[in-house]
Amino acid sequence: MESFLDCTQVLDIPAKTQTNAFLDLPPSETALRPEVIKALDTLRDVGTEITIYQNATSYANKQSAILRANDILNSLNEYATNQIITPEKAIISGIIYEWRKLVSTEGGKLAGQGLLNPVRNPYMAGNPVTGSLFVGREDIFRRLEELWMSPEQGESVILSGQRRIGKSSILQNLGIRLGHQTTVVDFNMQIAGAGSNTSELIHHLAWQIYDRLPPTQKQALGEPKSQQFTIENPYYALKRFLNQVDKVRDGLRFIIAVDEYERIEDLIEKNVVEPKLIWFWRGLIQTYPWFIMIFAGWHELHEMCNYWNPLFASVKSIQVGFLSPHAAQKLITEPVPEFDIDYNEEAINLIIDLTNGQPYLIQLICRELVTNFNREVFEEGRERERRFTVEDVETIINNPDFYSDGNAYFTGIWRQAEKSSPPGQLQILRKLCNKELSPLQLEQETTLSLEEVQAALQTLQAHDVIREQDGCYGYTVKLMQEWVKRTIVPLR
Ligand SMILES: Nc1ncnc2c1ncn2[C@@H]1O[C@H](COP(=O)(O)OP(=O)(O)OP(=O)(O)O)[C@@H](O)[C@H]1O
Ligand SMILES: [Mg+2]
Structure with a gap:
């Protein structure tokens, strides 16, 4: 039994528990005390768990086996303390002490790799x-x-x-940046546009403003009643409502x-909303400095x-462009403070180069990196570093699924080029997906005149789809270029 103390690492344990002494434990009526035989039997269970641990390919199974081995040793320790008597007690307790150390070192290593649960x-x-x-x-x-x-x-x-x-996202983060004297009223047209006429839309706006008031002011003002807006003229009703808000707002701006x-515009086209609403808003902006x-x-x-x-x-007018390299790097490497997977510098640079700081595409790539990591480690049981490399990024962007997942972005850009004037933008985007070209080269390679090429380039550039360098034009976002190459060009 003393040889059990020779183990220097947890993986030595199974060999000890597979010796003849263990396999053929003597019957309980022999010279060995039954409590000792039971303890040896239990030590054999520890050996079995370590063998399972050794053979497990998935980290989840490794973790379970090492935890079971630890539990068995803990119970055995209690049993040995209470049931086994000297002199065997000293030997068994010594084995338990040494083996617990080995098991907990191994458990610590596993936890240190942080691979106990999917990220x-x-x-x-x-x-x-x-x-x-x-x-x-x-x-x-x-x-x-x-x-x-x-x-x-304002x-x-x-x-x-x-x-x-x-x-x-900028609208949703506005409130945090502004002082307490300014409040943001959410008038998202996806929701506000659900009304069936101008009255309902204006009434909804009054409610949204009312909801942002502190309780005492709400009480002083009273709820904006539906009939005031639907039976009476809704414009006058809102004007009267804002006059009352002005009296109670106590310095608050909206x-x-x-x-x-x-x-x-869609609602105006469909005659749901009256075009004069825009004039009315202009009037409000000019009348109330706090609106x-x-x-x-x-x-x-x-x-x-x-x-x-x-x-x-x-x-x-304020245009929202791409994220700066600094902000992009922060998004990639620190999406949450406790994020604990690293990126190689080359991998970060590649993501920024492919996206040019387009935040949605950055998040899409990084989300897929984590999904792939979890799949590899927890489903396929592969061992890998907690570090993303250029190869990991390339795996993501070479997968056709990436382009269908990002479809909302890619087709959004394509549709805007298709529907906005001047025409000819799509021809240019098709040509530019192979290489950067000058306006003259584009004139030769498309059916457009030079003036048409220049007009289309100007709009595409204003929409941040292409950029100019040394007289030639190319895509701002390489992944957009890749999407056109993969999805649009093969259609012809
Ligand atoms: N400042 C940011 N930091 C990090 N990620 C961002 C940021 N802005 C946008 N994103 C990413 O882009 C996605 C879309 O953001 P958001 O809905 O704000 O864009 P949008 O311009 O309003 O889009 P749409 O044109 O579809 O209305 C987010 O889910 C997120 O992945
Ligand atoms: Mg939006």
Whole structure:
């Protein structure tokens, strides 16, 4: 039995428990005390668990086996202390002591690799993001603060940018950045647009403003009653309501965040909403310095229909572009403070190079990296470093599923080029997916005149789809270029 103390690592244990002495334990009526035989039998169970641990390929199974071995040793220790008598007690307790040390060292190693549970995937690709997942945009917040700095008059704003660039996320993070004297009223057109006429839309706006008031002011004001807006003229009703808000607001300013503002145009086209609503809003912006509107959408104001003319002179434009390399790196490496998988520097640079800081695509790649990691380690039982490499990134972006998962972004950019004027943008995008070209080369390679090429290039550039370098044009986002190559070009 003393040879059991020779084990120097946990994997030595099974060999000890497979010796003849263990396999053929004497019957309980022999010279050995039954308690000792029971203890030896239990030590054999420990050996069995260590063999399972050794043969397990999945970390989950390894973890379970090592925990069971530990539990068995703990119970045996209690048994030995209470049931076994000297002199065997000293030997058995010594074995238990040594083996517990070995098992806990091995358990510690396993836990140190942190592979006991799948990694919670912190990245989010789709819905607006807040908290640590929201990075960058300091330039935009600075600009907004400038525009809204004056307590007397804040400027209304159009926030435009390509699909999935982070417009809604900026709106959702506004409240955290502004002082307590400013409150953000959510007037997302996906919800506000559910009304069936102008009255309902305006009534919904009154409710959203009312909801942002502190309780005492709410009480002083009273709820905006439906009949005031539906039976009477809704414009006058809102005006009267805002006059009352003005009396109780106690210095509070309201930022009305109208997300997906293009939807208003759809509603006007469908005769659900009256075009004069835009004039009315302009009137409110000009009447109440504490009533500020921020519209967010894909289009700049000058790209919208004439309905929007009233706002031209009354709002400032801010374009939402790609994340800076610094913000992109933060998003990749620290999506949550406790994230514990590393990235090689080359892998970070590759992600930034492929996306040019497009936040949605960064999150999509990183989300897939974590999903793949969990699959490899916990489903396939592969051992791997907790570190993402260039090869890991390449595996993701070479998988056709990546391009279908990112379809909302890719087709969003493509559709905008298809539907916006001038025509010819798609021809250019097709040509540019092979190499960068000058306007003259594009004229030769497409059916467009030089003027048409230049007009289309200007719009594509304004939408951040292409950029110019040394007289030649190419994609801003390499993954968009790759999507066109894979998805669009083969169709012809
Ligand atoms: N500042 C940011 N930091 C980190 N990720 C971001 C940021 N902004 C956007 N994202 C990523 O982009 C995705 C889309 O964000 P968001 O919905 O805000 O974009 P959007 O421009 O409003 O999109 P859409 O054009 O579809 O309305 C988010 O799920 C997230 O993955
Ligand atoms: Mg949005």
